[in-house]
Amino acid sequence: MNTDRDIIRRSRDSPAAFAVLYDRHASVIYRYAARRAGEAAADDVTADTFLVALESLDSFDDRREDARPWLLGIATNLLRRHHRAESRLLKAMARSASREASADSTEGVAAKLDAAAAAAKLAKQLKAMPAIDRETLLLYAWADLGYEGIAEAMGVPIGTVRSRLNRARRVLRSGLTPELLDEKEKEHGRIATAPRNA
Template sequence: MTDLAGGDAGLIAASREDPECFAVLFDRHAPVIHRYVARRLGRDAADDVTAETFLTAFRIRARFDPARAGVRPWLFGIAAKQIGRYRRQEVRALKLLARTGCDPVADSWTDSADDRLVAEAAVSSLAGALARLSAGDRHVLLLFAWADLGYQEIAEALDIPVGTVRSRLNRVRRKLRTAAGAAGRPLIEAPVHEGDPA
């Protein structure tokens, strides 16, 4: 079985009668959840957090509201709660990144050695700024930047109003601009998602 009518929501509904249907959701969404968690906590914790995210999702699948915009925000919300348990480890990793400027998880996203050197220098100051953010602000920012969720999806994932998402992102952008300015580098603005205010 690869899919049912109703997409992911249909799979969740079907998994109440046939639990193996939930495996399709795992296959479909676990890689992106794992990448997101690995960026936040490192590869060692990503396996455990991803497994716990899907185990929790399976346990509470009867509470999933099929009227939601999609399954991804629901899964990222569960992952965010699991990440909260690893918060100290995440802050330590960000502080290490701030000191070394080397992100052991991120793929090489540029082929130019000059661009890599400039990027690594900027990463140190920005990682330090990320480590100083509150957990709520960091969740909003990283769901936006790393998980590529829109404002409404972030609101659903974290069970907060869209206005709170907007205000947190504004506050974080100001803090990161200050950090980037202190490092003598401009902050690259994140892309605007469809349906998000410009």
């Protein structure tokens, strides 16, 4: 079976070969974009990701076999344009989770209420998180990339990925917004170990 690297090398001379890469990874890119910005934006982001990739085949690192981190990096950059859509989606998730929980009166009401409250809280925390930390966390959780893949996708060192994921996890674990978490650390005489823009 051809690796992504083989397909990209062939595509440089014969762009038609790029269709195999599209067939292989389009669904992953679409799902990631749909979770981040909704289905309407996902179609555009997926198409634009592969268009940008085809136009910039020379930017692919030939030392890599897997093109997924490279493609997800392109998609993440494109999604920054759709941050308003993502923000609206997170708000809608928070609102609809609350409404769905109150509309159901069947046996699992308590469990559904708990799940809806957790979903609403998670959506609120994700929305409040700095975009760069949220992008890192979502590449890890929704795009199923490891630290090295995220570093490649975002063009940053692995240490930066670790810092961003650590900050995001602390926010999620604490149930606090990033601003309140920073204030709480200062109250206890601790300074956050990583700067906000790392």
